[in-house]
Amino acid sequence: MVFYFTSLSHPDKAVIYMGKDKFENENLIKYSFPNDIWFHVEHLSSAHVYLRLEGLEDIDDIPEELVQEMCQITKANSIEGSKKKEVGIVYTFASNLLKEDDMEVGAVYFKAPKAKRYIKHVSKDKEILNPLRKTKVESYPDLKEEYTSKIADMKKEAQLKKTEAKLEEKKKELTAKEVAKQKQKEKKEKAKQIEEFFRKESHDYEEEKEPEKGEDALDDFW
DSSP states (O other): OEEEEOOSSOTTTEEEEEESSHHHHHHHHHHSOTTOEEEEETTSOOOOEEEEETTOOOGGGSOHHHHHHHHHHHHHTOTTGGGSSOEEEEEEEGGGEEOOTTSOTTOOEESOGGGOEEEEEEOOOHHHHHHHHTTOEEEOOOHHHHHHHHHHHHHHHHHHHHHHHHHHHHHHHHHHHHHHHHHHHHHHHHHHHHHHHHHHHHHHHHHHSOOOOOHHHHHHHO
């Protein structure tokens, strides 16, 4: 079973979800989408809360109001964290989660620890939390099917981008060849013009030269 919440700030673009317990968390770790964002209370046991935001590529592009909503849900769903005045929240892309066979149920590590983000001093905010709680619904999605379908779509998209990149590269190559061909043509035309110019100059020079006088002409003069 998975719990879903409706974002107050981005109801049409964001999906917020979490597992019922640590066993359900295992399925979410396995089948969450690569670009989903995983939230957890730092150093304490808590629910694994996920954010799925349409079109998100950079973790730092999550709107601040959405981050605050995620922090409130995450803190509230930690038995120990919900009792504390303040907690820290850690979040990262789901693709950065590392799960190995010898790890405890619900436990994770990170492939790239430096890729994590932190929010310090998160305290309860009823104005955000209470409306969010009212949107909570439970569902029984086929997580594996959703994941498989998503990965297939991502592969198709990646292949499409790869094909488009190849076509663009080919287009650039053809353009480069056309430019080189045009330059070569212009070079030949310029060389031809220069050759014709000097040929004409030489011809004009020959016409302007006075004819040379022979010996007979000299005799006549004297």
